[in-house]
Amino acid sequence: MLKHLLRSAAVAVLAAGPLAAQTTNSGTDKFAQLGPELPTPNTYRTASGAPGSQYWQQRADYNIQVKLDDEKQAITGSEDITYTNLSPDVLTYLWVQLDQNILDKTSITQATEVGELSDKMSFRGLEYLMNSDFDGGFKISEVKLKGGKALPHVINHTMMRIDLPTPLRPKQAVTFSIKWSYNINDQLKINQRSGYEYFPEDKNYLYEIAQFYPRMAVYSDFQGWQHKQFLGNGEFALPFGDYRVSITAPADHVVGATGVLQNPGDVLSATQRQRLEKAKNTKTPVLIVTEQEAEAAEQKRAKGTKTWTYAAKNVRDFAWASSRKFIWDAMQIKQAGKPVMCMSYYPKEGNPLWGKYSTEVVAHTIKTYSKFTIDYEYPVAISVHGPVGGMEYPMLCFNGGRPEKDGTYSANTKYGMISVIIHEVGHNFFPMIINSDERQWTWMDEGLNTFVQYLTEQEWERNYPSRRGEPKLIVDYMRTGKNVQTPIMTNSESVLQFGPNAYAKPATGLNILRETILGRQLFDYAFKEYARRWAYKHPEPADFFRTMEDASGTDLDWFWRGWFYTTDHTDLAIEGVKWYTIDSKNPEIENARKRELLNAAPKTLSEQRNLQDIKRTLVDDKPQLNDFYNAYDPLAATEADKKRYQDYVAKLTPEQQQRLNSGLHFYEVSLKNLGGLTMPVVVQMTYEDGKQEVVNIPAEIWRKNNAQVTKVFITEKPVVSFVLDPFLETADTDLSNNAYPNRTAPSRFELFEQQQRQQQNPMQQQTSMQKLEQKPAGTSSGGTN
Template sequence: MLKHLLLAAGLVGMAAAPLRAQTTNSGTDKFAQLGTTLPTPNSYRTASGAPGSDYWQQRADYNIRVKLDDEKQAITGSEDITYTNLSPDVLTYLWVQLDQNILDKNSITTATKVNSLQEKMTFQALDFLMNSDFDGGFKIEKVSMKGGKALPYVVNHTMMRIDLPTPLRPKQAVTFSIAWHYNINDQLKINQRSGYEFFPDDKNYLYEIAQFYPRMAVYSDNQGWQHKQFLGTGEFTLPFGDYRVSITAPADHIVGATGTLQNPDQVLTATQRKRLAQADGANKPVLIVTQQEAEQAEKSRAKGTKTWTYAAKNVRDFAWASSRKFIWDAMGIKQSGVPVLCMSYYPKEGNPLWGKYSTEVVAHTIKTYSKFTIPYAYPVAISVHGPVGGMEYPMLCFNGGRPEKDGTYSADRKYGMISVIIHEVGHNFFPMIINSDERQWSWMDEGLNTFVQYLTEQEWERGYPSQRGEPKNIVDYMKTDKSLQTPIMTNSESVLQFGPNAYSKPATGLNILRETILGRQLFDHAFKTYAQRWAYKHPEPADFFRTMEDASGTDLDWFWRGWFYTTDRSDLSIEGMKWYSVDSKNPEIENARKREMLNAEPKTLSQQRNLQDIQKTLVDVKPDLKDFYNTYDPTATTDADKARYQQYVSKLTPTQQQRLKAGLNFYEMNLRNVGGLVMPVVVQMTYADGKQEVVNIPAEIWRKNNERVTKVFITEQPVVSFVLDPYLETADTDLSNNAYPQRPAPSRFELFERQQQPQPNPMQQQSAVQKQEQKSGSSVGGGTN
């Protein structure tokens, strides 16, 4: 029905619109290239967004030994780190992360924590406000070279510099050792990314342990050492390497960890090993440790310890969990021909939710993420249930979501648990494999991961109630005052409204790119290309932006600039509309139209009253006053009119004659960019016969004028209404200006009768006390000896 989107030449009665100078809401051209904003391409990182021919990254291999003290809730450990310098630089010192020092009594996080007082405060709020007596920081016992020679080191809050005895030259490696211990925090009191949960009913502990060892910081081509302090929000940036970790725990504990178990014969029973073998390739999870067995273990207190040894290749981190309360199930799948053992560890308090869903969700996540990014190549993927709401590590993650004590749960609890498992397992891809800098850019792991989480949720169940990803869900955040927002491209520790900014907004932006701007085919290819290029490497924002443009063949600088570098909002408005048709020059058609318009023209109030009050005019009384014009019909068609029309038509080309006869409708729409964020213009037209058509106009319509544009639509049928963003795909923050003719946005209000419990006044309160005292006195005095 829509004949043309662009008006190429002037029409009869319409002049071509003059060009207007570029104007913007911010004073900056919203279509200006990001060339001067992004880092200059070089041989390490190319202009296409791919790693360059000289790209390099460092390597850190670990041999770690730790012991869990279940009586004192403490960890003692030692490690050997082999650090390989693959950079072109000579290093005279190394930087190591001491993330547990965020729980040091004198931590910079505590010192810089902002807070305020309320007239009424809970004891818990006061406890949080006051400095805790808990001392959870690393206690470094020794730093030495392999062989025992002590190394000088300096601790700077959550970072430690180790001075090397001789410079570490390119392609050289150094091995050194660190010994340490620290106290484990109670997650319910000091909420961090790892810790323990105590179960008073059976007096057992469940440990989820991470950031438990001093870890090498990243040294990269684009910024040297990444040694920003860990203040609590910006997470972890780590080099890849191989790990061998030996974990000594009480003999009746079950220990799960990153990597594959190296000594199953020493720590598992014959029955557990048999069940584990059955789980490989099973259609549903197989219980390795049943709930009955876990409940029996809760009652025991075995003497002695067991040491579980795990190994993992080419990972950036390591985490583990330990408890005698663990139920353990597993199910093996194959991803691109590679076997992956999906597993869950959870206490009985997690059932029935965890036994029914957790491992199935793990398997579904691995399959779906692999489809949209790269095939998962690690041997295991694990979900652990405990006190941590949600936290990710290679091959293993900690997840919340617990039913009520009677085993019931709400829909919100069910879907919340499924979503958090998808999200945390999905972090295996972002940033555990596609290894972005979380300390600097949280959105590169949280935002990209949340986007694929949304895709995975929708493939779990049709109509899945996803909280993030749909453009309509970000509108409330986008509408908040700009003073309460920061651009996505803000350092992790300085972001305001962290959840919407680092998770929801980038995920929504990617969804808009996929559905509205690029289309699924172009987007999916570009997104997969980014994952393939930067798997097991250290990408930066420019690498993502450039790859998405390079692989899609689309200039997206305007989108990155608006969505990632500003707090502009999407709000397009229809400011006006004009309806035109072509003068056919055919007197029969045009005169009939004039007659119809004259007949439809409403009579004024005076004319209506004159018809009643003036019975006869003078001309009615004296007909001889009438002349030619009293009977002349200006809408009548004469032979002379027809002859002139035929003469006019004979001089036109066949195409021009067809244009006169087509009877097309021309609509001139005036659009305004109220919110400042340039976006595609999605227009839904409803025709007179009820049929609808949607037109998606690329955002480049705003390139000559960022604030106001005029667009002409040409249709065969008359249009009865125009609506912008009919399917809520651009996160438009004000729908009241999206329709022509204007229509009120639907809303609802609730009626209720105010009911207040009457509060007793002081006199009533005193009277009640006196009555109670009199009653008590009468009771005592009336007794017998």
């Protein structure tokens, strides 16, 4: 019907001819279902993405005694592990993780590291090479069954197999003990997830201790034992259990840890206990150990030791921190009616930044993540400042971000610190509660966590400078060559460009899902449902993909396939636009329009010159040469023309007559998918009167032709421009082809001196100016006159 009513406006065609006909791709269909890529649903994991009726998972409970040697920077420990087999399988051996063996002299990680030497090397780089002989691996001195019988065991780098004397049948448990020791690494020389920092000014150490005990590996319905070697990137897969951990440290150390302190009367003063009680009823953090008290402890060394005992229920791991330098503050909040003690431990070197922000950030993170996922159910949440830049454990995390020695700091330092605390505290949800397999899939914890981190940052401060989450922030990465990218669905140890791939890209994808594809209402419900279903369980990628589809009621296989399984990028382009209006058939209207277009048409160069050079033509001089056609106006409507129009209209229905005279504008927009990644088409139309309209076309527009389509837009007013992705929603890597007519955006180049002085941060600059202004008149700022 349309082709009979449309006519092309001769001088209003804005582009070349139409694109090729839309036909189904002969290659891989980007809208094919994720069949072979996902595991077959079963009674353990359903097709909806929920745990099945026979879902099971193992349990490991720990009783640990550990001692910190502050003179030798070493750990000694012993543990009793009770392992309960809740699987339907009979187990003849168990696998235990020895992650500290990444620092063993025979470490696979060190043996397989690659690198290059250069003409110039930093001292830190040299120190790293020369510290490669540091021996920080576990020294296992004993593995025994409860009752004292030695258990045969084999150590395979970061994994240890323990052979059981009798098979462990379903619903049975076994208790065994391990004794071990190891040397703690200097975190500033050997950068790991755990270690110490030495402060030469006061000759003290600050310890952040994790992966400090042999830990049970996961045995699951999905893959059996998860015993991939720990090489550095792929973090940890761990079962849930209850922990009781006794930490013996120097008597003047303050020890913070996963869980709840069981013996405050033995390790805290009466004043400290009173302050902790006060922290339960305040809206701002209360100092449990003040900066002055911490400084006094730095100078006056107490003799002897104290043992701090912590207990934690239903957690997958345990970590702790210890130092006489710690300032300690706390503030209790209520989450879903339950108290959560938010706390921070930090040396004086962290102030004023840490005392002002850390615990407030912890509380904000717990509240915001609970809103977007599930309510936080653990009793504490702790942020520790020390040598580790950022690392997460249940209820406790290690975070960087330190001001200058004069107490000033840059905006980057401030927001970097707030962001890392949000990120690491947020890991309580992913993967400490929603317990994905980090050894295999980094994106399932880092990517999902980075996404909610972005949401939390935006609720901290208006226009917070988030580094990840917004589609525009990942464009540079998406532009890089496919030879230096890997799909998100790549094992953690094989990922290229780890930060962009495992953190930013999945987080950005979820933001696109939330804002552009599903909308906030559908997305937020589905995301919370995933968290609810898999809280305190072991989800796999298929469980996430299926739950998001199941709870949103939307087929998203095309999105998972493109964003997670390929290295395609978004580059949608407007190839051309054609403008049509309806021919009304009314000779008076149509002929007047033709006359207007004719008069508006530009004169050719010859026509312009002829007007100047030919003063008079022959017909001008001899009017007798004129005839009928010299006076004939082909655009004048004749009575015959009007009669034909009236006869035509008389045959139309009232609805057809209304459509004929509607004055609508039709635009045929030719679109191409140059980047290969299927995305919704977000189009902004600007009308002749300056007003704008945005149309969001679902990605299914590409379902019959993944590479090129045409779309007709019908408007009441003339459109002067079309722009794709006007709000930068889809991480489009080339905006130069997104507009019609084309727009040219200016770029910039920067001028600089050959050698630039190191700049002070703005806070330092202002402080320096204030000091100068406060100087008495006549004093010099330095130098000689």
